[in-house]
Amino acid sequence: MIDGRGVWSSSDAVRWTRVTAQPPFGQRTGFSFAFHDGKLWVMGGRAGEAFLNDIWFSTDGVTWRNVVREARWSPRSSASALVFDDKLWLVGGYDGRDRRDVWNSNNGLDWYLATPAGASWPGRANPVVTVLNDRLWILGGGTASARNDVWWSEDGREWTRAEKAPWSSRYDHAGIAYRGKLWVIGGARSEGRWLNDVWSSADGETWVESPEPPWAGRTVEHVAVFDHKLWLFGGRVGPRGDRGAFIADIWYLDPVTP
DSSP states (O other), X not given: OEETTEEEEOSSXXXXXXXXXXXXXXXXXXXXXXXXXXXXXXXXXXETTEEEEEEEEESSSSSOEEEESSOSSXXXXXXXXXXXXXXXEEEOOXXXXXXXXXXXXXXXXXXXXXXXXXXXXXXXXXXXXXXXXXXEEEEXXXXXXXXXXXXXXXXXXXXXXXXXXSSOOBBSOEEEEETTEEEEEEEEOTTSOEEEEXXXXXXXXXXXXXXXXXXXXXXXXXXXXXXXXXXXXXXXXXXXXXXXXXXXXXXXXXXXXX
16 A cells, blocks of 8 residues: 555455555655556556656565656556456546546556547546456546446447446546446545445446445545455545545455445
8 A cells, every 4th residue: 555654555454564655656645546567557647737757666566666767658647457368557647637548558558549539438537447257347437527328348448338327427546447346436526525335246237235334435445355354544634625634444244244
């Protein structure tokens, strides 16, 4: 995990060790992060008012190398990074406007534009992008306006829109593929309402809402699958309409939970 205080690791998601307090890529927000080819990758983001498109990797979280100073994709923050088809992918983001481009790389150094004409979905920052059943999925997201649209692609180039999802339009939410389903978790509505609802779907068309979880509504939370459990980390909470405060609580969904 990477936050404003450094790079952290844990063997149980409960007890954490800071492996480096000042990584060389410096303080930045909205960077993209993924694990590919045995390496941790940090890409782009924003430092103050400057958007970035540099790329760093590490094999241990301690020693980092700046392998690309300026990637082919435009400097941006709030893009989604993930691994699909043995490639590293970068999707969407914000560089002063919402992006709708999709890029991929075999090695993290040489990047190829999968959507020369732009993707068929509207541009967005912080899209939830995940992989299920050999497909890329986009689950809502946005900057100027929240969305609840669902899109899928088998190659990152041609995209198909699924049926409109029953979960409300939102941004800065979390999502992941877990136990053969797509999951959408929390986030915020355009009017400033903080959400704590949890939805899942096996096909991206039919969605089921889980019982209300015990954690407070939040945005910019992170989720991960570890030790066969679905984990939720931190986020920003606060009264409706307020910018809120960041918290560092940790929750998990056990696989035996319905």
